[in-house]
Amino acid sequence: MNTPESPAEAAEHSRAVISFRTAEIIVAIALIVGALIVSWSNYQLGAGWGRYGPEAGYFPMRLAIIVVIASIVVLVHAIRNNDQTPFLEVEQARMVAVILLPLLVFVFAIKYLGIYVASTFFIAAFMYFLGKFIWWKCVLISSCVMLAFFFIFEIQFKVPLPKGPLENWLGF
Structure with missing residues (x-):
C-alpha cells in the first residue's frame, strides 16, 4: 500500500x-x-x-x-x-546509477579478471542485490552460465575472449 x-x-x-x-x-x-x-x-x-x-x-x-x-x-x-522541462529526475538518476555504476566496474574488471570471471561476479551480484536470490543460487547460476559461454566461445567457436589469471592458471 x-x-x-x-x-x-x-x-x-x-x-x-x-x-x-x-x-x-x-x-x-x-x-x-x-x-x-x-x-x-x-x-x-x-x-x-x-x-x-x-x-x-x-x-x-x-x-x-x-x-x-x-x-x-x-x-x-x-x-x-x-x-x-525535467529530462532526468533524482529518482530516475538513482535507478540509472544502480545499473551504470556496477556496469562500469564490470568493464574495468574485465582487464584484470578476464571476461568470464568478471561476468560471473557481475551476474551473481545483480542476482543477489537486485533480484534478491539466495547466495548459493547466484553462485550456481552465474558459474553455470559462464561455463557454458566458455565452452561455446573458447572450445566450440575458438573465439579468444579476454582472459584473466584464473584462465591462465588453468592453461587457457
Whole structure:
C-alpha cells in the first residue's frame, strides 16, 4: 500500500537533475566532437576521389559532416527553445546509477579478471542485490552460465575472449 507523500518528499522525487535543454546541448556537443574526430581521421585516410573511385574515407567523412550539421541544428534549437522541462529526475538518476555504476566496474574488471570471471561476479551480484536470490543460487547460476559461454566461445567457436589469471592458471 502506498503512503501519501509529504510536499517535501514529492518535491524531492520530482526535482530535476537535468533539463531537456541541457541534455540536448550535451548530446549535440558530444556528437559534434565525435563527428569532427571521425572527419579528421577519414580525411587523413583519404576522403577524396581517387584514380579508381572513392577513397577509404570518402563516405564516412561525408556522413560525419552530415552529423555535424544536424548536431549544430539541434544545438541552435536547444539554445533558442530553452526547454527547462525535467529530462532526468533524482529518482530516475538513482535507478540509472544502480545499473551504470556496477556496469562500469564490470568493464574495468574485465582487464584484470578476464571476461568470464568478471561476468560471473557481475551476474551473481545483480542476482543477489537486485533480484534478491539466495547466495548459493547466484553462485550456481552465474558459474553455470559462464561455463557454458566458455565452452561455446573458447572450445566450440575458438573465439579468444579476454582472459584473466584464473584462465591462465588453468592453461587457457
